[in-house]
Amino acid sequence: MRQRRVAQPVTEATQAEAQRVWQEQHQAEAAARTEFTAAREREAEAERHATSKICVGHVLQAVKAAGYGSLYGFLDDLVTTKDQNHSSQVSQMLISHGDELLDSIRSRQPEVVSQWIGKVAGNILVEEGAKLAQHLRPPHGQSVTTTIENFALSKILADAEFIAPTVLAMVLCILAQTTNEKASEYQTTMGIYLLACGASRSQFDVLNHAGICLLYRSVLRKIKALGEERLEELRYIVKRHMFMIIWDSLNFAFRVGQQRLGSNDHFDNGTTATVVVLWGFSPGDLPSMLPVLEFSSQIDLLPTLEDVQNLEALQRYHIEEILLDAYPVLRTRFRDSISGPPSILSIPVHTTSQDLAPAMPIDESSLGGTIDVFSTIFRNTLKLTGQDIERHGVVICAGDQLSASLFDKATASRRDDVDLLDNLSRYGKEQLGIFHAKVAGTRMTVNEHWGTANSKALWSLWKINSMLGRKPMTAGWKAKKLPPFRPSYELMIDLAPPANILDGCRLFCAKGTVEKWIESVKDWDSVRFVAAKVHKELCSARNIPKLRRQPAGKRDPIYENIKLFNRDTLTLLVLRAAFKRGDIGAVLCVISHWMVMFRGTGRMPKYADAVFRVITELKSMHPKLREAYLMNWLANLTGKLLGFKEMDLLQEHQNFWLKIIYNAKGSNRTWAWLGMISVSIFALRDVIRRIPFNGKSHTNPSTATDVQRIRDHLETNKIQTFWPERENNDCAVPVRDLMEARAAYANTARAFKTFVQTPERRTAASAESDGAEEEGANYGEDLELDLGDLALDSEEFPAGIDPTDFVAMAREALAAMDDLELDENVM
Known part of the structure; x- marks a missing residue:
C-alpha cells in the first residue's frame, strides 16, 4: 500500500535560513545591476572625453586659425568683448556657472588662486580703509564733546555695512587710523573710556600699539579739552538762559603714597554744583524782589482742608492700584472704568537740561564757606557780572536742608x-x-513704627523685617545712627503696604477670600467701595483717640499701631508716585502733613522749620517766581511721561560718580584733576554705558512671596482686626500719631522764633547760632547715600543693568590707578 507523504512542520530555523538565502540572491542581483550601470557610465564618460577631446582640438585649431597667438588672448577678448550679443552670453555664463569655473581653477592651481585672493583682499582693505578713514575723520574744528556724543559702535557697524562690508568695524577703525592718524574718532572714544574706567598707563601703551586707543598723554589732552568745552558751553548757556543752581558737599579721604611734612593722609571737604536751565522762563521774567515771610496762625500752621481731602483721595487711589497690581484680571475686566490718579498741579512734560560746574575745594558747611562757594560759582566759574545778574533776575539755589539753611544765613x-x-x-x-x-x-516713618527689637509683640516693622529673613538693621528713635534708606524704603513701600491692603480687602469683601470676591465682582463701583472701606477702617487715624481712651484691658495697641502705619506708608507711596508723574501739587500736599509730623517726632525741628518756610513763602511769592519755583522743583532728563525726579537727586548722582568712579587715587590726584573731571563726569559715564561690557542682566526680584508671607501672618494673628485678647498684646508699645502729637506746637511762640522780624541787624554771629538745636542722630544733616540708595533711580540704572556689576567694572580698573601719573605739561 502506497504511503502518504507527511508535510514537515515549518520552524523558526527554516524560516531564517530561507530569509538568508533570499537576501543573498537579492544582494547579488543588486551588485550585478550596479556593476552593469557603472560599466555603462564608464563607457559613456570615455565616449564623452573622446568627443570633448576632438571638440576642444577643433576649437583650439579654430582659435589659432582666427589669428590668436595664445588661448589667454582669446579668453581675454571673450570676457572683455564689447559686442552686445557676445557680452550677454558671457555674462549669463558667469552668472550661472561662475562658481564652478572658480572651483575648477582652484582645483587646478590652488596657489595661484590663494595669491590672487590675498592681492584682491588687500586692495579691498586699502580701498575700504581709506573710505572709512575719511568717514571717521571728525570735521575740522569739531569739539571733543560732539565726538563723544556722536560715537556709537552700533552706528559704526551700520555704516561699515555700506562703506566697508568685508571686515569688522574695529579692525577697519584700526586700519583707518594707521592710514591716517587724524581718523581717530574710535581711538579717542576708546581712550576716554579706558581713562574713565581707570586703565593704567601700560594698558594704554599696549592698546595704542594695537591701534585701539590714543596715547595716554593724548587722552589727557582730550579730557582737558572736553572739560574746557563743557565749561565754555556752560558759560554760554547762563548768559542766554534763565538758570538755577543745585549744590551739595563732597567729601574725599585722600591717601598719599609717601608721607612728608605738609603731605599726609587727610580728609578733604569740597563742594559740587549743577547748573540747570530754568524751564519755561527767559532772562528778566522773574522779579528781583524776593518774598517777605508772612504767616497767619489760623491758616499756615496746619494742612488745609483741601490738602487733607486731596491726600485722602490719592491714598484711596493707591489702595485701588495695589489691588489691580496684585490681580491684573480686574484691570483687564474694568479697563474702561478705571481712571488715572487725581491731579492737583502737574508739571508739563519737558526735557531738563543740566550742566556740571567744576568741583571746588571749599567746605560749604560754614557761613564763610557758603559765601565762598557762591562767589566762586558766579565770579570764577560762570564769569558773570553784576549787569549779567540784573538782566537775568532771581537765581533759584537748590540743596538739602543744611545747604538751604546755610544759604539763608549767607543772604x-x-x-x-x-x-x-x-x-x-x-x-x-x-x-x-x-x-x-x-x-x-x-x-521718620521707619523710626516711629520700628518697635522694640526681640519683642514678643506680633506686629512691628522689626517683626516683619525679621520674619522675612531680611538683613538686620538699626532703627528707632533711640538708635545712635540713622536707619539705612533703601531697606527702610523698600520695606515700607514694596512689601508691607501691599500685604496690609490686600489683607484689608479680604476683611471687607464679604467673600472670605479676595480670590472668591474677584470672581464674583461685577462692576468697578464695587471695587471702589471695598477700597474706600479699607481706607476708612484701616488707613485712618480718626478713631484712634477713641480707641486709646478705653481701659487698658480693652485696648488693642497692635490694631492701633497698624492703622497709623497704613496711613503713614500710604502717604509715602503717594509721594513716590507724585514724583514720577510730576504732580508737584501732590508733593506739596504730602509735605504740608510732614511739616507737622516732623515737629511731632521731637527730633526733627530743622526739617519742620524748613518745610514750614517753603509752604509759607510759596503763598507770599510773586506769582511768576512761585511758578518758576514749583515748575522747576522736579527734573525730567528724558522728556517722557513718568520721567520726573527730584532736582537734588541729580546732584547726589554726580557726587556718587565722582566719589566712586572718578575718586582721587595716589599722590598725584588733586582738586585740579577733580575740577576738570567733574565738568565732564556725565559725558564720561555715558561713554561707559555705550561701550558693551560683559555683565549679568539684572531684574528686580519678585516681591510676591514676601507679600504673601506677610498676608498669612496678618490673617493668622488677626492683626488688622480689633482683638484686645490677642496674645502678647501687652508687649506692644503704642506708636504716636505724629499729626496729633505736635499739632498744637504751631500755636506756641517757639515755633516762630526763627522767623520773627527784629529791628536789630542780623550779624554773621547771630545767623550762625540759628538752628543750633540738637536733633539726635544728625537728622537734617548731609546724607551719606550708597549705591543701593541711588539704584532706586530706575533712569540712572535702567532695568536689565545690574548696578553692582556696572560699578564693579570701573572699580576693578581703578585698582590700577595708583600708578597713573598726571603730566604737568598736559594739565
Missing part, C-alpha cells in the same frame, strides 16, 4: 552789601531739596 549776613554779586539776598532764592525731604520722611 542774611550780606544783606547790606552794595556789590550785587556779594549781596545774595537781592537775587538768590533757596529751594529745599525734596529728595532729602523724602529720605527724612522715610526715616
